[in-house]
Amino acid sequence: MLMNSTKMMFLMILITTTIMVYSSSSFMxxxxxxxxxxxxxxxxxTKTKKMKDQSMKYFIIQSLSSLTMLLSMIMNLKIKTPINFENLLMLSLMMKMGMIPFHMWIISLMEKLTWMNCLMMNTIQKLTPTLIIPQMINLKLTLMPMMLSLLFAPIMMLKTNSMKKIISYSSIYNSPWMVYSMFISKKMFLMSFSIYMFLNLMLMKKMKSYNIMFLNQxxxxxxxTKLNLTINMISMSGMPPMLGFFPKWMILNKMNDLSYLISMTMMISTIISTFIYMKILSSTLMNQTTKKKFFKKKDFNELEIMINFTGLTYFLMLKPN
Known part of the structure; x- marks a missing residue:
């Protein structure tokens, strides 16, 4: 993404509006x-003609979810009905985040985006709904949609060969972790979100530099290079002793106090996710091609592997508050 002054301005607006949501006390x-x-x-x-169609799809989905959210607010204020406004609000936020069963739009959109736009879609654009859900929706109401995303997103990942689809399914799987970390505390959310964004940045930077779009590449x-990519992807799944394991361990430790059902679902989904990542990447590590490879020293970064293995250090040094 070429960072000219116009895009820098829109990026600043994105960050500012996210901060406004975080600090606002008014629903409107x-x-x-x-x-x-x-x-x-x-x-x-919006860059090419192909992306104009996808951006229109994004606009329609987001507008529909915003209208549903506005309807829930009006129902809560004006209409005395037995329908709980939290149900409509949860529905609209699930559509905004692209969670199961409203996930198909985000899968097709992410496949057409550039890697840097994918990073923004996975991180900054997921922040606002993640901040709203714990403030306005009861924990019990989030059980079913979050459990669906935790269990089915890793399984759907197994069927695809596209790296952007794999990362988008990984984003759906990680969204409930972010939401429940916000239920625990703001410090927990900021810590887990920062680590998740850092792991996404490292992975997508590699995909962009190596021009990788599919697993067979x-x-x-x-x-x-394969080992570097594999460690980064396994770290995102939350396998110990990687960096991605540390926030998940902290969230699980605290979620036992709130709900055993959610913590059990999180543990099962992490096992499924790690198994599927290993199944996908084991074939990539084992297979070799007859094409001649030119090894460049700059292709391998020992610092990134060391960063991913710092999860064990955090695990031994720190305790959840």
Whole structure:
């Protein structure tokens, strides 16, 4: 993504509106901030004719979810009905985040985006709904949608060969972890979100530099590059002693106090996710190609592998508050 002055301006608006949602105490102000956030993201992703169709799809889905959210607010204020407004609000936020069963739009959109736009879609654009859910929706109401995303997103990952689809399914799987970390405390959320964003940045930077779009392209790389990519992806799944394991362990430790059902579902989904990542990447590591490989020293970064293995150090040194 070419960072000219226009895109820098829209990026600053994105960050500002997210901060506005975080600091706002009014539902209407939150809704307006989300609308400004959505409108400022559209010019960033619109580059080609192919992306204009995808950006229109993004606009329609986000507008529909915003209208549903507004309807829930009006029902809560004006209409005395037995329908709980939290159900409509949860529905609208699930559509905004692209969680199961409203996930198909985000899968097709992410496949057409650039890697840097994918990073923004996975991190900054997921922040606003993640901040709203714990503030306005009861924990019990989130059980079913979050459990669906935790269990089915890793399984759907097994059927695809596209790296962008794999990362988008990984984003759906990690969204409930972010939401429940916000239920625990703001410090926990900031810590887990920062680590998740850092892991996404490292992985997508590699995918962009190596121009990797599909899994079979990793086979053409040398062994050290494959190992680097594999460790980064396994760290995102939460396998110990990687960096991605540390926030998940902290969240699980605290979620036992809130709900045993959620913590059990999180443990099962992490096992499924790690198994599927290993199944996908083991074939990539084992297979070799006859194409000649040129090993460049700059292709392998020992620092990134060391960073991913720092999860064990955090595990031994720190305790959840």
């Amino acid at each position: 102000m939150t809704w307006m901030s989300m609308e400004i956030n959505m409108i400022s993201f559209l010019p960033i992703i 990793i086979t053409e790389k040398n062994l050290l």
